Amino acid sequence: MATYDLTPRIAPNLDRHLVFPLLEFLQERQLYPDEQILKAKIELLNNTNMVDYAMDIHKSLYHTDDVPQDMVDRRVEVVARLKALEDAAAPLVTFLQNPSAVQELRADKQYNLQMLKDRYQIGPDQIEALYQYAKFQFECGNYSGAADYLYQYRALCTNSERSLSALWGKLAAEILMQNWDIALEELNCLKEIIDSKSFSSPLNQVQSRIWLMHWSLFIFFNHDNGRTQIIDLFNQDKYLNAIQTSAPHLLRYLATAFIVNKRRRPQFKEFIKVIQQDQCSYKDPITEFLACVYVNYEFDGAQKKMKECEEVILNDPFLGKRVEEGNFSTVPLKDEFLENARLFIFETYCRIHQRIDMKVLFEKLNLNYEEGERWIVNLIRNSKLDAKIDTEMGTVIMEPNQPNVYEQLIDHAKALQGRTYKLVGQLLEHAQAQPAR
Numbered sequence: 001m002a003t004y005d006l007t008p009r010i011a012p013n014l015d016r017h018l019v020f021p022l023l024e025f026l027q028e029r030q031l032y033p034d035e036q037i038l039k040a041k042i043e044l045l046n047n048t049n050m051v052d053y054a055m056d057i058h059k060s061l062y063h064t065d066d067v068p069q070d071m072v073d074r075r076v077e078v079v080a081r082l083k084a085l086e087d088a089a090a091p092l093v094t095f096l097q098n099p100s101a102v103q104e105l106r107a108d109k110q111y112n113l114q115m116l117k118d119r120y121q122i123g124p125d126q127i128e129a130l131y132q133y134a135k136f137q138f139e140c141g142n143y144s145g146a147a148d149y150l151y152q153y154r155a156l157c158t159n160s161e162r163s164l165s166a167l168w169g170k171l172a173a174e175i176l177m178q179n180w181d182i183a184l185e186e187l188n189c190l191k192e193i194i195d196s197k198s199f200s201s202p203l204n205q206v207q208s209r210i211w212l213m214h215w216s217l218f219i220f221f222n223h224d225n226g227r228t229q230i231i232d233l234f235n236q237d238k239y240l241n242a243i244q245t246s247a248p249h250l251l252r253y254l255a256t257a258f259i260v261n262k263r264r265r266p267q268f269k270e271f272i273k274v275i276q277q278d279q280c281s282y283k284d285p286i287t288e289f290l291a292c293v294y295v296n297y298e299f300d301g302a303q304k305k306m307k308e309c310e311e312v313i314l315n316d317p318f319l320g321k322r323v324e325e326g327n328f329s330t331v332p333l334k335d336e337f338l339e340n341a342r343l344f345i346f347e348t349y350c351r352i353h354q355r356i357d358m359k360v361l362f363e364k365l366n367l368n369y370e371e372g373e374r375w376i377v378n379l380i381r382n383s384k385l386d387a388k389i390d391t392e393m394g395t396v397i398m399e400p401n402q403p404n405v406y407e408q409l410i411d412h413a414k415a416l417q418g419r420t421y422k423l424v425g426q427l428l429e430h431a432q433a434q435p436a437r
Helices: 007-013 017-029 034-045 049-062 069-096 109-122 124-139 143-156 160-176 178-196 203-220 226-233 235-245 248-260 268-277 287-298 297-312 332-353 360-367 369-384 405-433
Strands: 320-322 328-330 355-359 387-390 396-400
Touching: 007 017, 007 203, 007 369, 017 034, 017 160, 017 203, 034 049, 034 143, 069 109, 069 124, 069 320, 069 328, 109 143, 124 160, 143 160, 160 178, 160 203, 178 203, 178 226, 178 297, 203 226, 203 235, 203 248, 226 235, 226 248, 226 360, 235 248, 235 268, 248 268, 248 332, 268 287, 287 297, 287 332, 332 369, 360 369, 360 396, 369 387, 387 405
Parallel strands: none
Antiparallel strands: 320 328, 355 396, 387 396
């Protein structure tokens, strides 16, 4: 199943600290040799300040209690640097730890800067030191302290670029602490900044959207309402275009969200067209399952893909398991996926056949007749299929549904209007992005 592992594609779009949970998952699932995972962890740690963790992994990898001298020297360097940054940021940290002093701050950043300078002799150097101290804390793995200091830094920072960097850091820290509600708030704040017209260049905007979508996977597949919100984000034209051009592997997660969503989304038909268009650039069992059901109508092929989908889900760090209180626990997404996938198959099957043998239907479902009859009754009711059950013949009879020509004309007119609106919007964006002459 390592064939379908997306970690090599996802990792370059994450902060290196966010890659550790993925490696922990892969190590637990044993998709790769343990030695290979440990070496990958050490390689990641080489560019962080988590020296003690690197030492522990080195001991585990090489089965020794000794560590290289460069690791020992690196630890001394990290401790010294941390102490220096702590001293530099101390005046501002002391101020922020005083509730009565903090009450003097206002929404006006310029007022705050002048007040800090006049009353507490705190200037730009101390504010910059707070950012560096927070960043260093993050690199040491102290995500809670980093999140607090980055939040306080953004309340004082007047540099938009540095403030944006701090927001990315705080989002990463909240994800790593599994504070999903706060992480979602930071994600939405970051999205608003990225989508603003004043954001950097169009190229940076696209790249930032790609990063944002990759980071959001942690949130959307852990947050209670995440499976709905991933559709709201990924299926927006700007974000879907970024997926199709630069990160088609993200279609796996959008496809999964559509399948497990309890309410069929109106965008689903358009998404099927995307799946069909992008089969050459990316496909896996989950996207192929949708193509079998809704593009090729290959129901036997869809049944086979369902088995592969189960393995893909179990071995995907976002779909297979979630982190809860430091331990991995199974998410019921697999069961929801398989149940809804069966509904997709037989709902489509019912729509293109006039008479269905229930015995054949139930054999494919691995259900006895009584269970299967209840299942098909619920399927007809929930899917609003125009059908009835002939208990004597043991069949489901589908009533012919003649299309209304006028309704079809209205639908086509609405679709044309929508496409025209999108095209005009894209042209206006392109024109705004062009430099003035």
